Amino acid sequence: AQSVTQLDSHVSVSEGTPVLLRCNYSSSYxxxxxxxxxxxxxxxxxLLKYTSAATLVKGINGFEAEFKKSETSFHLTKPSAHMSDxxxxxxxxxxxxxxxSYGKLTFGQGTILTVHP
Amino acid sequence: DGGITQSPKYLFRKEGxxxxxxxxxxxxxxxxxxxRQDPGQGLRLIYYSQIVNDFQKGDIAEGYSVSxxxxxxxxxxxxxxxxxxxxxxxxxxxxTRGFNQPQHFGDGTRxxxx
Numbered sequence: 375a376q377s378v379t380q381l382d383s384h385v386s387v388s389e390g391t392p393v394l395l396r397c398n399y400s401s402s403y404x405x406x407x408x409x410x411x412x413x414x415x416x417x418x419x420x421l422l423k424y425t426s427a428a429t430l431v432k433g434i435n436g437f438e439a440e441f442k443k444s445e446t447s448f449h450l451t452k453p454s455a456h457m458s459d460x461x462x463x464x465x466x467x468x469x470x471x472x473x474x475s476y477g478k479l480t481f482g483q484g485t486i487l488t489v490h491p
Numbered sequence: 492d493g494g495i496t497q498s499p500k501y502l503f504r505k506e507g508x509x510x511x512x513x514x515x516x517x518x519x520x521x522x523x524x525x526x527r528q529d530p531g532q533g534l535r536l537i538y539y540s541q542i543v544n545d546f547q548k549g550d551i552a553e554g555y556s557v558s559x560x561x562x563x564x565x566x567x568x569x570x571x572x573x574x575x576x577x578x579x580x581x582x583x584x585x586x587t588r589g590f591n592q593p594q595h596f597g598d599g600t601r602x603x604x605x
Binding site for chain 1: 495497531532533534536579581583591593594595596597598599601
């Protein structure tokens, strides 16, 4: 079984300050982990993915995430927030559920990021 | 540009009516997925298909039906048996080689009850 917990439902930052969105996961197998972003009334856009090649993963728009197996965490960070970063962010785990390879995804509940001027 | 096209963007359903949401992709992906999104609940899997003429139920398939007659198309029908259909519906697709390939999403259809 696999699960994802996003520790904050809402995060508010000022423009130019760092962003930290927290995610813990649980998986019976070596997981693949993803962060997606969703702007209002839009689909999900892939920010970055972890697939065991490197623990620090760089994504688009200046975001990065670090995989920490000992803490079962995959937190998303950005050094300096921009107004355009305001959106909802989803942490997602994909694993080999039952030995199949259909890429079953388990989504966190989402974190809404607000950026103040 | 390659991508996933969902239509319509907004859809209204009357009581007792079936409605069909369209999803078309030109990414040459084998696998396609339908999700339902409700506020504060993340995304929940309705149906998925890994190959033409085959599909599987997801976590919340009751009241929904799908077909996969072409690789590019995976329409979702919301039947009258689905008593609470108001939600944002997202279609996705992915390459099937390996479990770590990301899913690519369309821009969604918002379904409401009249």
